[in-house]
Amino acid sequence: MKKYNVPLLARFILGAVFIYASLDKIADPIAFSDNIDNYHISPISINNLAALILPWVELIIGLSLITGVFLDGASILTIGLLVFFIFIITQAYMRGISLNCGCFKTGADPGLGDLKQEMLWRIFEDILFLGLAIIVYFRQAFRGAK
Structure with missing residues (x-):
């Protein structure tokens, strides 16, 4: 694979992930608000607002990528979102x-079964996605200086 194709592949992977992650949350913002509430870091009014806005932001980002x-x-x-997601799951x-992070599904996520193990997997996964996002951001380096 040519090195200038790496950012393009990273864009498509991240775009697909963000679009997929948004769909269930858009379909059921109440359940997503409950997922957010499980983190115990913000009042319910903020959780409700985030549950209405964040999935659409994820969808737009995915389409843009x-x-x-x-x-x-x-x-x-x-x-920015991936750093926030890593921080919030880690804290x-x-x-x-122990919680279902609400990353992709608002209901019970089949995942790994053990929620603590699932959370560690999501942190690792988000770190990988962050690496892809950094590649997309610095994509000019893959094309060479102009």
């Missing part, structure tokens, strides 16, 4: 909170 429209902004938002894990 795939189409290449507003790519710089989408890659910065992707990096819940460190506080001993």
